[in-house]
Amino acid sequence: MALRSNHYDAAFEAYLRTGRTPYVAVDEARRALTADASLKSLDFIVYSQQGRNLLVDVKGRKFPTGAAGLGQKWENWTEEDDLTSLLRWQQLFGGEFRAALVFAYEIAEPRWHAQHPQRWEFRQRTYAFYGVWADEYAEAMRDRSPAWETVSVPRRAFDGLRRPIAELL
Secondary structure, three states: OOOOOOHHHHHHHHHHHHOOOOEEEOOOOOOEEOOOOEEOOOOEEEOOOOOOEEEEEEEEEEEOOOHHHOOOOOOOOEEHHHHHHHHHHHHHHOOOEEEEEEEEEEEOOHHHHHHOOOOEEEOOEEEEEEEEEHHHHHHHOEEEEOOOOEEEOOHHHHHHHOEEHHHOO
16 A cells, blocks of 8 residues: 555545455656646546446545534535546546546544445544546536635535445446
8 A cells, every 4th residue: 555644545545455446546746747738646546346447536525524513514625627637537548437536534423424324444533435426526516716726516416426435336
């Protein structure tokens, strides 16, 4: 397993390893250059048993956000550059690959476990992983912060798009 300082990425990688899911961890230290653009690196190339292989960008979020668990429960924002690059990677890799955002939620307290039937314990933290196809996310997204160049999907739409990661693998 690669040395990862981001605990969300490390937890997802451990999940893949434990499930014996073939993957390649991508070195995120540099942007990749293509003939026409500079692309942000994705996090993992994952080989699926259920269809097309996955090009994954992991988004770590708390569930719920905020002090005392009073914030958003399904925070799903991303940077526009992350999504644009991920969709471009999908074009470059071709039809056997599909881009997905994987939202890795660190569940703040056991009282929230019931909302996440598929949980993963890693380094004394509890996570739930949900995948959203990047192209479907792009169709449903709205500007979140033009200044920060972030987008998100409204809660109801996100409820229909997200799937437990096991369904995508």
